[in-house]
Amino acid sequence: MNSDNNQLPKRAQWTSNFGFIMAAAGSAVGLGNLWKFPFLVGQNGGSAFIFVYLFFVIFIGITLAIAEIAIGRSTQLNPVDAYEKISPRLKWVGVLGAVSGVIILSYYAVVGGWILFYLAKSLLSFNSSLDYTKVFDEYTSNPGLQFLTFSIYFIINYEIIASGVQKGIEKCSKILMPALLVMMILVTIRTLTLDGAAEGVEFLLKPDFAKLDKKTILSAMGQVFFSLSLGVGTLLTFGSYLKKEDNMLRSAVCIPIIDTLVAILAAVAIMPAVFAYKLKPTAGPPLMFITLPTIFSKMPLGNIIGFVFFALVFFAAITSSISMLEALISFFVDHYKWDRTKAVRVNTAMTYLLGIPSALSFNILKDFHILPDKTIFDFMDFLASNIIMPVGGIALCIAVGWIWEGGIRRVKINDTSATEKDSYLGYVNNSAIKEITNNGKIKFTMISIWAFFLKWLCPVAILAIFIDNL
Ligand code: TRP
Numbered sequence: 493m494n495s496d497n498n499q500l501p502k503r504a505q506w507t508s509n510f511g512f513i514m515a516a517a518g519s520a521v522g523l524g525n526l527w528k529f530p531f532l533v534g535q536n537g538g539s540a541f542i543f544v545y546l547f548f549v550i551f552i553g554i555t556l557a558i559a560e561i562a563i564g565r566s567t568q569l570n571p572v573d574a575y576e577k578i579s580p581r582l583k584w585v586g587v588l589g590a591v592s593g594v595i596i597l598s599y600y601a602v603v604g605g606w607i608l609f610y611l612a613k614s615l616l617s618f619n620s621s622l623d624y625t626k627v628f629d630e631y632t633s634n635p636g637l638q639f640l641t642f643s644i645y646f647i648i649n650y651e652i653i654a655s656g657v658q659k660g661i662e663k664c665s666k667i668l669m670p671a672l673l674v675m676m677i678l679v680t681i682r683t684l685t686l687d688g689a690a691e692g693v694e695f696l697l698k699p700d701f702a703k704l705d706k707k708t709i710l711s712a713m714g715q716v717f718f719s720l721s722l723g724v725g726t727l728l729t730f731g732s733y734l735k736k737e738d739n740m741l742r743s744a745v746c747i748p749i750i751d752t753l754v755a756i757l758a759a760v761a762i763m764p765a766v767f768a769y770k771l772k773p774t775a776g777p778p779l780m781f782i783t784l785p786t787i788f789s790k791m792p793l794g795n796i797i798g799f800v801f802f803a804l805v806f807f808a809a810i811t812s813s814i815s816m817l818e819a820l821i822s823f824f825v826d827h828y829k830w831d832r833t834k835a836v837r838v839n840t841a842m843t844y845l846l847g848i849p850s851a852l853s854f855n856i857l858k859d860f861h862i863l864p865d866k867t868i869f870d871f872m873d874f875l876a877s878n879i880i881m882p883v884g885g886i887a888l889c890i891a892v893g894w895i896w897e898g899g900i901r902r903v904k905i906n907d908t909s910a911t912e913k914d915s916y917l918g919y920v921n922n923s924a925i926k927e928i929t930n931n932g933k934i935k936f937t938m939i940s941i942w943a944f945f946l947k948w949l950c951p952v953a954i955l956a957i958f959i960d961n962l
Contacts, residue, residue, distance in 0.1 A: 503732075505735060506657070513746055514665040517665070517747050518669050518815070519815035520812070521750065521811065523809050524812075526754075528719075530758050530763065531780070533763070534763065534772075534774050534776075535773075537700040538698070538700060538703075540703050541712060545755075549720075551949065552713065552945070553751075555942055555950055557747060559891075559924070560723070560731065560888055561728070561730070561734070562892065562928050563888075563891070564731025564733075565736070565927055566926075568732050570729060570823040571585070572586035572587055572590055578896045579895050585888070590725055591880075594816075594820060594842065594843045595875060598847035599873055602642050604649075604806075604809045605642040607802060608641050608645055608806065610802045611806055613627075618798050620790050624781075633854060633855045635856050639852070645813075646843075650837075652810070653817060654837075661815070664810070668807040676754070676804055679761045683768070683791075683797075684764050686791065692763040692773075693763075696763055713957045714881075717882065719751055720748055724880065726815050728819070730815070741929070754808075765787045766779075766787070769786070771786065784801070821835045849868045850869040882954050882955075885954045886958070889950045889951040889954070893947035900919060900922070900924060900925070901943075902918050902919055916932060916936075919943065
């Protein structure tokens with residue numbers, strides 16, 4: 493054993509593969525699934541959108557998740573140092589990813605605060621005489637209240653990540669994720685048994701492919717990135733806490749599957765109710781904050797269901813937001829040897845300050861636009877989701893597909909020097925392949941498909957959304 497290793501503080505590690513899957517699925521399952529996915533489904537022709545989304549999860553989501561986790565577990569480093577290790581020219585990719593976590597949390601916590609507000613509201617019971625459009629507008633236009641709920645959300649987030657990787661992130665996700673699933677099933681049973689729910693079910697099952705246009709396809713792809721927390725180093729960092737003997741390939745496939753099931757379940761929980769109460773499925777972002785409370789206020793057992801629903805959304809949001817700073821925290825811990833508490837404090841404080849303008853962009857700063865038509869809140873989302881994530885995704889494909897130890901490539905037929913040990917199913921056995929297959933112990937039969945997607949299909953497809961979004 494290398495004696496140097498003994499002097500370094502021990503790197504954080506998950507206690508089990510299950511813990512890793514729950515934490516990574518916890519990161520993935522969030523407002524993206526429960527808030528954005530259902531309203532995108534509603535706006536984009538129901539099941540047609542779901543089909544396109546599934547297509548991208550399978551082709552892009554799983555491919556990139558495998559690549560990203562492999563970098564983390566192989567290098568055992570934070571994204572900045574990991575990308576630098578692959579090639580010094582790629583260091584910026586890690587930096588961009590780590591910074592994007594800060595940007596995303598800064599505005600995500602604003603919506604997290606809204607969830608807290610609605611949770612409190614549902615305790616005081618939903619009231620059918622209220623106009624929920626007005627409730628939402630009054631709440632978001634109140635700067636003091638916005639600031640308060642945003643701050644409370646931040647404090648909860650801080651408390652969890654300050655408790656550490658195992659005792660904070662892993663433990664919290666291991667409890668909240670299964671709880672979330674049970675609660676979702678409960679809400680789904682209730683809404684599916686409402687009178688008139690069938691129309692909503694039909695909307696989700698009968699694809700209206702006429703509604704599929706370029707915008708739908710592109711928004712489905714963007715949603716896959718956001719929902720899987722892909723391309724910004726979160727999965728990379730979580731992978732770096734994974735034990736060498738665990739089967740990372742299986743986890744990399746499981747996480748997108750769990751994430752997708754929850755997203756679909758959310759749509760199945762919400763749409764039948766929307767139809768049963770003859771409301772519009774195309775409400776967009778206010779679906780969760782205006783349409784749903786209206787439904788809960790009218791539905792039998794609506795108060796209990798409303799409370800359970802907002803509690804589960806809160807669980808999903810918090811298990812996501814506790815992952816967002818992890819890339820940057822691990823960078824300070826690995827690179828500057830800060831202790832975790834200090835790294836957590838400094839990064840939380842910085843992100844909190846950055847988030848205040850977003851919290852105020854629905855009231856005091858409502859008319860302050862960075863880009864035309866974009867408030868500070870909208871701009872942060874645009875910057876992270878539409879610019880940084882796709883760039884990070886393309887860079888990830890290129891890093892693993894083409895650059896890392898020469899990239900994923902077949903052993904040349906006439907290369908007589910290649911021994912069996914140097915190759916895996918005809919591919920050069922580099923660090924990426926060794927990591928994914930646990931040094932040849934795990935079967936990776938789909939390797940050629942994965943290699944093709946990683947090197948060609950994904951970067952080209954992502955480039956298309958990126959250009960289109962600009
Ligand atoms: N995937 C989460 C959601 O669906 C959000 C999220 C968590 C995220 N960590 C991330 C998004 C990192 C981008 C990058 O809500």
